[in-house]
Amino acid sequence: MAEQNFPTGNLMAGKRGLIMGVANKNSIAWAIARQLAAQGAELAFTYQGEKLLRRVKPLAESVMPKGSNGEPILCDCDVTNDQQMEATFHTLKEEWGKIDFLVHAIAFAGKDQLAGSFIDNTTRDGFKSALDISAYSFVDAGRRAAAIMNDGGAMVTLTYLGSERVIPNYNVMGVAKAALEASTRYMAADLGPRQIRVNAISAGPIKTLAAAGIGSGRHMFRFNKAASAMQDNTDPMGVAGAALYLLSDLGLSCTGETHHVDGGFHAIGMPQEGPLRESMPD
Ligand code: NAP
Numbered sequence: 071m072a073e074q075n076f077p078t079g080n081l082m083a084g085k086r087g088l089i090m091g092v093a094n095k096n097s098i099a100w101a102i103a104r105q106l107a108a109q110g111a112e113l114a115f116t117y118q119g120e121k122l123l124r125r126v127k128p129l130a131e132s133v134m135p136k137g138s139n140g141e142p143i144l145c146d147c148d149v150t151n152d153q154q155m156e157a158t159f160h161t162l163k164e165e166w167g168k169i170d171f172l173v174h175a176i177a178f179a180g181k182d183q184l185a186g187s188f189i190d191n192t193t194r195d196g197f198k199s200a201l202d203i204s205a206y207s208f209v210d211a212g213r214r215a216a217a218i219m220n221d222g223g224a225m226v227t228l229t230y231l232g233s234e235r236v237i238p239n240y241n242v243m244g245v246a247k248a249a250l251e252a253s254t255r256y257m258a259a260d261l262g263p264r265q266i267r268v269n270a271i272s273a274g275p276i277k278t279l280a281a282a283g284i285g286s287g288r289h290m291f292r293f294n295k296a297a298s299a300m301q302d303n304t305d306p307m308g309v310a311g312a313a314l315y316l317l318s319d320l321g322l323s324c325t326g327e328t329h330h331v332d333g334g335f336h337a338i339g340m341p342q343e344g345p346l347r348e349s350m351p352d
């Protein structure tokens with residue numbers, strides 16, 4: 071992601087929350103973290119293993135509130151590991167007592183599951199791990215977060231249009247995202263009486279590590295640019311802005327929603343011929 075200035079303000083002042091899914095500077099979770107911090111939020115992060123800690127720690131330090139001289143809260147957390155999940159939320163309870171929001175930006179499917187024929191290439195184990203890491207982890211993290219969340223808090227997860235429509239090579243991840251979006255609605259219903267809101271952001275393609283794992287990525291970016299209403303690729307800042315809206319009090323009364331931030335790609339039935347021709351010359 072190019073260096074960008076996220077709008078500053080106090081929309082998240084006094085709010086504390088957990089960001090799950092920063093792998094590097096290009097991660098969508100990192101754009102969201104920067105936007106929330108620019109509006110006064112205090113953030114804790116998860117990472118997976120020592121190698122990732124080396125990358126995530128300096129990022130976490132860079133968004134610590136001005137004047138704070140402590141260490142950022144960083145939790146080693148593979149979402150398939152119950153002990154690590156337990157320890158992560160235990161740490162938050164010990165350090166902060168309560169939290170106000172959760173950002174879940176985690177997905178995984180084996181590379182062999184993300185190419186070619188869905189029906190032929192999806193294995194039982196591939197299906198289970200994609201659904202476990204990419205969908206169940208939000209339910210699990212959401213339940214643990216809700217136990218220590220102030221009433222009036224909010225949760226956001228990241229999804230993609232492959233849940234609603236067929237996207238070549240997205241395959242089992244599309245099925246996992248459909249489960250994630252349905253989980254979002256059920257979680258919203260369960261937590262609604264406590265005024266805790268649960269929403270999903272359906273982002274258009276953005277160049278990250280996770281996106282690089284999907285076959286025919288270049289074609290996907292070119293096609294999205296040509297066929298979206300705005301004829302451009304999705305800006306991570308727009309996704310971060312949507313997360314700010316949904317996680318702050320601006321998002322009051324909005325829950326159980328899948329909000330598209332994709333330059334209007336989802337709204338188009340048939341793309342304009344001109345840009346499409348330019349992107350795919352005969
Ligand atoms: P990213 O930077 O690669 O982030 C994916 C994150 O998931 C990484 O931090 C990764 O950690 C983490 N993860 C994977 N398996 C995990 C596990 N078992 N336990 C804990 N963490 C795990 O890619 P991203 O594009 O920002 O992805 C964030 C979310 O946005 C995903 O849900 C993705 O599906 C969604 N999304 C992305 C796009 C896009 O075009 N990029 C579009 C729509 C939605 P490790 O690196 O340590 O594995």
